[in-house]
Amino acid sequence: MLISLPQITQLRLIQLRWLSVLVMLLAALISPHIIGTPSLMSPLLALVTVIGCANACLHLAFLFSRDDRNGLPLFTPLVQLSLDLLAWSSYVFMSGGATNPLISVFLPLVGIGAIVLSPSGAWMFGVATIGSYSLLWHFYQPLAVADAQSATHLHLLGMWLVFAISAVVLIWFILKMTQTIRGRDAELAATREKAIRNDWLVSLGSLAASAAHDLSTPLGTLNILAEELLHDPQLPPALRPDLELMGRQIERCKQALTQLTQLAAHPRETSASLLPVTDWLQRQWGAWQSLNPGVSLTIQLAPTLEQRHIQPDITIERAIANLLDNALRAGAREIRLQAGEQDTRLLLQVADDGCGIAAPAQQAFAAGQPAASDSGLGIGLLLARAAIERRGGRLELAACPAGGSLARIELPLPPGGLP
Numbered sequence: 001m002l003i004s005l006p007q008i009t010q011l012r013l014i015q016l017r018w019l020s021v022l023v024m025l026l027a028a029l030i031s032p033h034i035i036g037t038p039s040l041m042s043p044l045l046a047l048v049t050v051i052g053c054a055n056a057c058l059h060l061a062f063l064f065s066r067d068d069r070n071g072l073p074l075f076t077p078l079v080q081l082s083l084d085l086l087a088w089s090s091y092v093f094m095s096g097g098a099t100n101p102l103i104s105v106f107l108p109l110v111g112i113g114a115i116v117l118s119p120s121g122a123w124m125f126g127v128a129t130i131g132s133y134s135l136l137w138h139f140y141q142p143l144a145v146a147d148a149q150s151a152t153h154l155h156l157l158g159m160w161l162v163f164a165i166s167a168v169v170l171i172w173f174i175l176k177m178t179q180t181i182r183g184r185d186a187e188l189a190a191t192r193e194k195a196i197r198n199d200w201l202v203s204l205g206s207l208a209a210s211a212a213h214d215l216s217t218p219l220g221t222l223n224i225l226a227e228e229l230l231h232d233p234q235l236p237p238a239l240r241p242d243l244e245l246m247g248r249q250i251e252r253c254k255q256a257l258t259q260l261t262q263l264a265a266h267p268r269e270t271s272a273s274l275l276p277v278t279d280w281l282q283r284q285w286g287a288w289q290s291l292n293p294g295v296s297l298t299i300q301l302a303p304t305l306e307q308r309h310i311q312p313d314i315t316i317e318r319a320i321a322n323l324l325d326n327a328l329r330a331g332a333r334e335i336r337l338q339a340g341e342q343d344t345r346l347l348l349q350v351a352d353d354g355c356g357i358a359a360p361a362q363q364a365f366a367a368g369q370p371a372a373s374d375s376g377l378g379i380g381l382l383l384a385r386a387a388i389e390r391r392g393g394r395l396e397l398a399a400c401p402a403g404g405s406l407a408r409i410e411l412p413l414p415p416g417g418l419p
Contacts, residue, residue, distance in 0.1 A: 008180050009116050010062055010072055013080045016112070016173060017055045020084060020105075023165065024048045024091055027102065031095070035143050043094055051087045077116045081125055084109055089132045097140020098133070101158030106133055108166040112173055216257055223250045252291055256318075274309035274414065277346060281305075281339055284317050288324050295328060295335060302340040308413055310346065316391060316411065319384035323350045323407045326381065330354030332404065341413070345393075348409040357397055357405045365397055 028044035058080075061072055085106070092103045106129050113125040226247045229235060235243070278301055289297050327335050332352035340347045365381060385395040393411040400406050 005181070005184070007062075008177065008184065009077050010075065010080065012173060012177055012180075013077060013084075013112075013116070014055060014059050014062060016169065017051075017058075017080075017084060017087075019169065020087065021048060021052045021055060023102075023105075024051065024087075027095075040095060040143070044091065047087075047091060047094065054083075077113075078121045078125060081109060081113050081117070082128065085125070085129060085132060089136065092136055093140050095141070096143040097136040099140075099143070101162045103133065103136060104159065104162040105166060108169050111170055115174065115177065215253070219250055219253055219257070223247070223254070226250060248291060274311055277305045277308045277310050277339070277413070280310055280312060281337075281348075284320055285324075285337060288321055292324075292328060295333065298334065298336045300336075300338045304341050305339060305346075308341060308346070310411070310413060313387075313391060315387035316393075319387045319395075320348070320350075320409070322380045322384045323409075327352035327354055327405065330356070330405065344413050344415060346409075346411040346413050348411070350407040350409075351400055351404060353400075353402075353404045356399050356403060362397060362399075 024044070025048050028041050028048055031040045031044060032038040058072070058075060061075075065072055088102070088105055088109070092098075092100050095102070097103070110126050110129050113129075114122045117125060226243055230240065230243050230247070281301065282299075285297060285299060289295070324335065327350065330352065332354035334353050336349075336351040338347075338349040338351075365385075381397075388395045388409060388411065391411060393409060395410075396408040398406045398408070
């Protein structure tokens, strides 16, 4: 899921607040060893508990509102940073005010505000931070430290520790924000590129539908002429097999046009009944082999597929036929077909002994671009991949070590064995 920039900012601020809760908790637990009395630990722990519970509620609210692209509507970055400022001001007020080295955590808050807030919001938050710092110079609960030399040493040590923590927090926050934003930008670019490719495929499909309409009449004429020639008593016997093959090819073209028309009329049809996977595959491969009897098909089906079912899809069937046609155009004389199952996904492999895939064609396929070649790996292959990806599947191409090409198809299967 592509996360929006407001959601990224809110999540990072919530995570940062958990780090603040951890630092507050550790400081409260070691306070008896610093001031020599446990009187301060109980109120500090109570305050940390309140802050932790509030942040837990915010975290849960964020998780339940992830569908809202604007994030939590009532907790903008300015509001969240103001809560952090209020939490740290209360903590420092109870533990020495401006004499407490932890007051230096105000500076990382200002830096983070400059990153995630608008210019006016950043200045507003900066002024509020300066005001809180100034008030803590005059209003606070002093720490009862008897030894002034030890207090000075502990103060200097605390300043160094807070500086180190502040530097780590700033580096972590900035790196996490930039890394997440870069990943989001990359996902946006990929989504934009996919949308452009889908628009191109839709326009190409419209042109294909128009061409199919124009081809219906010539195919009907050719079918009539072929039938008349077959019934001609003067037809030479040597031409009869060719005419019968021509008739089968014309009939196959007419079926493809009919399927295209049905698909255009019902683009979102989902009421087709489930079929056994083995029957569905045998039907597709058998129909293709009947039109290409000169090619040897070796079929291997996993026994587990006998109990699996799939919803027929014309576009997927055409994608599989396109892969077989590409293997035939590549000069394949033998095609090996394998079907198996893994993690409720149908795995298909189409391997051939043809001339293989040219490197430019394979690079173009990986980039989502058509590539004209003698083997026919071009627009049809991109349409096949688009059809498979729309069903939640994946299509991969590779070269066989012994020569030829290998196509791998993954398709999701309905859960359960029976429909």
